[in-house]
Amino acid sequence: MADRDHAQLRIAADLVILTVRDGKLQVLVITRRNFPFEGRRALPGGFVRVGEDIGATAVRELSEETGLDGAALRLEQFAVYGAPDRDPRGRVVSVPYLAIMPDLPIPTAGSDASTAAWMPVEEVRAGLAFDHDLILDEAVERARRRLELxxxxxxxxxxxxxxxxxxxxxxxxxxxxxxxxxxxxxxxxxxxxxxxxxxxxxxxxxxxxxxxxxxxxxxxxxxxxxxx
Incomplete structure (x- = not known):
């Protein structure tokens, strides 16, 4: 019989920011400063605060970790990721946002990110923390679909x-x-x-x-x- 206890959830917002730089499709990534996955690359993002809208969390985390102004981007919520084991800190559900824009500035690391940089998508695939490889792959496919439509x-x-x-x-x-x-x-x-x-x-x-x-x-x- 399935466990009837209700899961205690934390909600996070993650961001996939794509651009074309140096003739390549590039994604904004950070290096995590803290547990878990300290020293690993990841997508920018973080937990929703009490009384905070999830979209506002995405804008705040992007600014804190990379210095980019999320309010100036066309952020699109595109999925929900909630696998029970996706975060070793407990049950965390991620709501990711996507933007694909030209002429984006060089990021500046802050908050719990030790570095922030643009990197070619093909170089960071299969190496990101959490389930961010999956999130990135599905975001790239969504961006490719945008060019079709x-x-x-x-x-x-x-x-x-x-x-x-x-x-x-x-x-x-x-x-x-x-x-x-x-x-x-x-x-x-x-x-x-x-x-x-x-x-x-x-x-x-x-x-x-x-x-x-x-x-x-x-x-x-x-x-x-x-x-x-």
Whole structure:
């Protein structure tokens, strides 16, 4: 017969902050200063205080541990993680938040984080504390899905960009090469995604490339889907 005692829970907020830096998909990680997993990398986050909304916890912890302003990010709650053994301190349920944004600043470690840094996703996978590897993997998949359904990729490009610049964002986030002609056809054929500026970029070699700016759409119809 199952144990009928009610679990005594603590609630935590964790954050997956993604960006594109140096041609790679990178994630914000800290090094834990305290037990448990002292000296291990982890996602920023911490416990909800009495009388505090979980979203406010996420913003506070991000600021305390990394110096980044969570209020300026588009934080999206995307799951709940509550495996009984996910935290050696007791029964802890994590509510994670995701943001994928360009031009984010260099973090500054504070609170119970001894370091804070941007690191390539592929370098930190399979090495994070708690169940943060799982949280990161599912957040990355959610971010990749955003590129399929929304125009967020244009935010990672300069004010005027080529289709090749935009394709590079997709390749970095999706982690796979794309056929240039097929990608160009899909992008230019999706209403409101990009708009031609009339200008051209002159490369060192090869043909000039047409320049575009972000269009007025926020969602893609039809979506631009990965090859499954």
């Amino acid at each position: 929304t125009t967020i990729a244009t935010a990672f490009c300069p004010a005027e960009f080529t289709i090749g610049d935009l394709r590079n964002v997709y390749e970095v986030v999706w982690g796979e090469p794309l056929d240039p002609r097929n990608f160009s056809r899909k992008v230019t054929g999706t209403e409101g995604f990009v708009e031609p500026t009339g200008g051209r970029r002159l490369p060192v070699t090869g043909r000039p490339a047409a320049l575009y700016r972000a269009g007025g759409a926020t969602t893609l119809n039809p979506p631009i889907l990965r090859q499954r």
